[in-house]
Amino acid sequence: MALARKNLSPGTLVGAYQLAEVIGKGGFSLIYLAHDLDTGAEVVIKEYMPKKLARRRDGGRVVPMSAEQALALHHGRRLFFQEVQALASLSHPSIVRVLDFFLANDTGYLVMPNERGRNLSTYLQQRRGGVSTTFLLEVFVPVLDALALMHQHAMVHLDVKPGNVHLRHGNQPLLLDLGAVHPLNRERARGSQVVTAGYSPVEQYFSAAELGPWTDVYAVGASIRTCMERKTPPPALERKKEDTLVSAREALAGRYPGFLLEAVDWAMQMEAARRPRDASALLDWLRPHLERYRAGAVTGAVDSRPSGVEAH
Structure with missing residues (x-):
């Protein structure tokens, strides 16, 4: 049975990153502080998980709340991936840098530097x-x-x-x-x-x-x-x-x-x-x-x- 939208637990491995804590929640995403296991750097990871469309199953998989929402969730995930790819091509000191983007748990993850401030x-x-x-x-x-x-x-x-x-x-x-x-x-x-x-x-x-x-x-x-x-x-x-x-x-x-x-x-x-x-x-x-x-x-x-x- 699908569970209501919830975050991944601290210590969870997602790609080459270990999650430390949740630092933000939005209508379309959950945001985590994490560590890059290859470099040791502290990073911020945004997980695509729209509040009105998605739930999490045991094991971390992101699934639609209902069969009727499956297409919308798939469509949104595809656009999220395409849009991050496009944004990653921009270089500006006031635009957050995209370090990595990957698919896991049937959703997308955007990795950014953890900027102090x-x-x-x-x-x-x-x-x-x-x-x-x-x-x-x-x-x-x-x-x-x-x-x-x-x-x-x-x-x-x-x-x-x-x-x-x-x-x-x-x-x-x-x-x-x-x-x-x-x-x-x-x-x-x-x-x-x-x-x-x-x-x-x-x-x-x-x-x-x-x-x-x-x-x-x-x-x-x-x-x-x-x-x-x-x-x-x-x-x-x-x-x-x-x-x-x-x-x-x-x-x-x-x-x-x-x-x-x-x-x-x-x-x-x-x-x-x-x-x-x-x-x-x-x-x-x-x-x-x-x-x-x-x-x-x-x-x-x-x-x-x-x-x-x-x-x-």
Whole structure:
């Protein structure tokens, strides 16, 4: 008889790795701290095990919850493997490295380095005051650059949020949760099962809606605003019914440079067509402002408004 979804026990051998402990659980995966038996290195392993589709049998095998879900589980496992292969071809300091990927227990396992640091969401919860402009730029400019590389390769992340940003020494960010990444040339590019209230734009809630790089751009804007206000923006569905969200330009005037507030407002436009088309477009607009800010010339005024952003 199939058992409810549960993790593999500490000490279990999976491939060339020995599991130490569970360090995370998501809707699609279980995450373990493990040791590489060949090198002795500490690694993180993500096991594909979707909560709504899979159970574990004795012996560790991952099986569908019911016969009706067998095809969906098989399909998801195949896409997981294909998507990790595609992502492994990307090289960027803010994209987690894929060390290994293999099949075992009738499912897939993604192996990544164990990067020391802290989670951005946890950092925000523990911090009493607001974060500085310098901190925001140190974190989110590299995140945008990493997303720009993904977008150039026709990939979208679809789950950018503070909880999926890992901060290493010097606030160097690392984008997490590669299992959410989807190539745009597959059917999962329409609609998505991955929705995070406050960070997912409205199109992500509907299976018939078209997703794209602009979807990630909204999530970046929402993540920056969360850091500024230390609270999550209202869910996009609530904004669709009645948008009471005051623009960052108005709500946070004087606390952050005008160009950064304008960028957040542009990224968080409800209509996808009014946002930057991808991360590169937002970065291109930001660059001259960043140069002036870093040179100490920014006073809070903005000399040009991104297209699609209304004056407030």
